[in-house]
Amino acid sequence: MTMRHVSEGVWVAVFAVFAVVAVGTFLTVAGDARGLMRLLTATRTRRILMLVGWMWLGWHFFAR
Amino acid sequence: MLYKTDERRTAAPGRPTRALGRRPRRAATAAVAVALGGAYCWFTAGTTPFTARANLAVGAAVVVAAAMAAVEALTGRPWPSRGRDRAQRQGSLWAWWVAIGLLVAWELFNYVQSPRHSYPTVSSIYDHLARWRWAKALVIAAWLVLGAAIVAAFAGERTRPRRP
Numbered sequence: 001m002t003m004r005h006v007s008e009g010v011w012v013a014v015f016a017v018f019a020v021v022a023v024g025t026f027l028t029v030a031g032d033a034r035g036l037m038r039l040l041t042a043t044r045t046r047r048i049l050m051l052v053g054w055m056w057l058g059w060h061f062f063a064r
Numbered sequence: 065m066l067y068k069t070d071e072r073r074t075a076a077p078g079r080p081t082r083a084l085g086r087r088p089r090r091a092a093t094a095a096v097a098v099a100l101g102g103a104y105c106w107f108t109a110g111t112t113p114f115t116a117r118a119n120l121a122v123g124a125a126v127v128v129a130a131a132m133a134a135v136e137a138l139t140g141r142p143w144p145s146r147g148r149d150r151a152q153r154q155g156s157l158w159a160w161w162v163a164i165g166l167l168v169a170w171e172l173f174n175y176v177q178s179p180r181h182s183y184p185t186v187s188s189i190y191d192h193l194a195r196w197r198w199a200k201a202l203v204i205a206a207w208l209v210l211g212a213a214i215v216a217a218f219a220g221e222r223t224r225p226r227r228p
Binding site for chain 2: 002003004007008010011014017018021024025031033035036037038039041047050051054055057058059060061062063064
């Protein structure tokens, strides 16, 4: 087993945690993805930072 | 329940019946948005990074999002309709912070290691996935959904109560 296999295995686990949290919080009364989004965009500064971050993300992944 | 609610709306004397035409219009708007978004995702997924087409495709989305955010901030009208029941839910977010913390920690660990082949980051995993156009289109669709949620939040500039 190489280090790449270990790393990929951990990545799969991390993405699985995200999936469990997303589904779990959606099905229960706990804070769901919308609650997280409300928190992350609660102020004008946060909204602008999130928008700029989103722009950078798209540029980094799809254009550069 | 739904039938009774609709019936009450239509039966109430002197009450505007605007709600009757809203649902089909919303559905049509959503269908057009999904079709346009899907076409955009498929087109952008077909572009190659570091080319003019890729720059143009991503740049167009960035400019449109900035314009929509500005309009939302000025008018206070969210582009997507908001659900009343779920939108008000705000429970504990600790599970999200744990997931985000795990992702950031593992990304940073891999980022400072080398070679990249043995320590893949999110970017290198994406590069691997992007060889398939449909997979890249799905990632672009997720990016668009996230952008729509951020842009919609700009409506809060006017609609949220301000502190005295």
